[in-house]
Amino acid sequence: MIFFEPHKRDKTLFPWDPFKAMIAPRPVGWISTRSKAGLVNLAPYSFFNAFSGAPPLVGFCSEGEKDSKVFAQDSGEFVWNMATWDLREKMNMTSAPLARGDSEFEHAGLETAPCVLVGAPRVAASPCALECRVTQIVKLTDMDGNVTDRNLVLGQVIGLHVDERYLKDGMIDIVAMKPIARCGYQDYTAIDRVFPIRRPEGAGNSTGGG
Numbered sequence: 419m420i421f422f423e424p425h426k427r428d429k430t431l432f433p434w435d436p437f438k439a440m441i442a443p444r445p446v447g448w449i450s451t452r453s454k455a456g457l458v459n460l461a462p463y464s465f466f467n468a469f470s471g472a473p474p475l476v477g478f479c480s481e482g483e484k485d486s487k488v489f490a491q492d493s494g495e496f497v498w499n500m501a502t503w504d505l506r507e508k509m510n511m512t513s514a515p516l517a518r519g520d521s522e523f524e525h526a527g528l529e530t531a532p533c534v535l536v537g538a539p540r541v542a543a544s545p546c547a548l549e550c551r552v553t554q555i556v557k558l559t560d561m562d563g564n565v566t567d568r569n570l571v572l573g574q575v576i577g578l579h580v581d582e583r584y585l586k587d588g589m590i591d592i593v594a595m596k597p598i599a600r601c602g603y604q605d606y607t608a609i610d611r612v613f614p615i616r617r618p619e620g621a622g623n624s625t626g627g628g
Contacts, residue, residue, distance in 0.1 A: 424437065434602075434603055436602065437602075438464065438600075438601075438602045438603075439601060439602020439603060439605075440602070442599070442600070442601040442602055442607075443599030443600060443601055443606075443607050444464060444465065444466065444467070444599055444600045444601075445466055445467055445468075445597070445599055445600075446462050446463070446464075446466065446500075446501040446509065446597075446598060446599060446600055446606075447462065447463030447464075447465070447466025447467075447476075447478035447498060448460070448461075448462050448463075448498065448499040448500070448501045448509055448512070448541065448544070449461055449462075449463055449466075449478055449486045449490075449496050449497065449498060449499075450496065450497045450499060450538050450539055450540060450541065451485070451486050451489035451490050451493065451495070451496045451497070451538050452489060452493060452495075452537050452538040452539070453488070453489040453492045453493060454492050454493055457485075457489065457518065457519050458521055458522075458523065458530075458538070458539060459485040459486055459489055459518075459522060460499075460512045460521075460522040460523055460526075460528070460541070461484065461485065461486050461512055461513060461522065462501060462509050462510075462512060462513050463478040463479065463480070463486070464600045465478060465479035466478040466479075466498070469572065473574050473575075474548075474574065474575035475553065475572055475573065475574055475575070476498055476548060476550060476572070476573060476575060477570055477571055477572040477573065478496075478498075478570075478571055479558070479568055479569065479570045479571070480568070480569045480571060481567060481568055482567045482569075483569075485518055486571075487555070487569050487571055489538075490552055490555075490571050490573070491552065491555055491571075493536075493537060493538070494551060494552045495536040495537060495538055495549075495550065495551055495552065495573075496536075496538060496550050496552065496571065496573055497533060497536060497538045497539070497540050497547055497548065497549055497550065498547065498548040498550065499540055499541040499544040499546075499547045500544050500545055500546040500547070500595065500597050501544070501597065501598050502544065502545065502595055502596050502597055502598060503596035503597075503598055503608045504543075504596065505541070505543060505544065506598055506606065506608075508526040508527065508528055508543075509526075509598070511525060511526035511527075512525070512526050512528075523539070523541075528541055528542070528543065529541075529542040529543065530542060533547075533549050533577065533579075534549065534577050535549050535576050535577045536549045536550070536551070536576070536577070540579060545580070545581040545583075545584050545595045546578075546579060546580055546581070546590075546595070547578070547579040548575045548577070548578055548579075549575070549576050549577035549578070549579075550573030550574060550575055550576065551573055551574050551576050552571060552572070552573050553572050553573060553574050554570075554571075554572045555569055555570070555571050555572070556569070556570040556572065557569060558570055592609055592612060593609060593610060593611060593612055595609075596608050596609060596610065597609050
């Protein structure tokens with residue numbers, strides 16, 4: 419077993435930082451936003467996840483003043499769109515460093531669809547989307563209290579969109595949706611199978627319901 423401190427890694431053994439490869443797979447934070455001035459942005463984020471079920475909270479971390487963070491802060495809203503195997507190339511295209519105001523939707527050839535409770539559009543082809551209101555923007559610090567340029571944008575889910583074609587016995591058929599997830603380096607993975615594990619008695623609902 420190899421041990422090393424992050425800033426002292428042996429680059430002959432690890433030429434690329436293995437941290438992100440260990441924390442994998444990670445859901446893709448495919449975030450759409452719209453500024454108060456009407457500018458629209460769509461971008462994938464490697465650091466994204468759900469943090470609470472009640473209230474339902476999700477968040478993405480922006481390195482610096484990226485458009486997604488700036489527009490979410492400006493409008494107080496954002497949308498998460500599920501990135502899937504079928505949408506993988508278009509998702510990747512939305513990571514291009516376009517000028518502020520240029521549409522990633524147009525650049526990637528993606529159709530927009532309106533949301534119900536927020537102003538930002540969603541990806542029409544995505545089988546799931548979450549409409550969110552910003553609850554906090556946390557400026558991340560290191561263990562010494564030094565402020566970084568990383569901003570954790572947290573939002574409460576106020577609306578859900580689900581393509582009814584992927585409902586099976588009252589549950590989402592996640593295998594049929596084929597969501598993709600971020601791994602390390604340039605790698606992704608796709609969900610193509612699942613397996614059940616029953617929780618111990620008293621540990622909560624095995625279906626994750628509520």
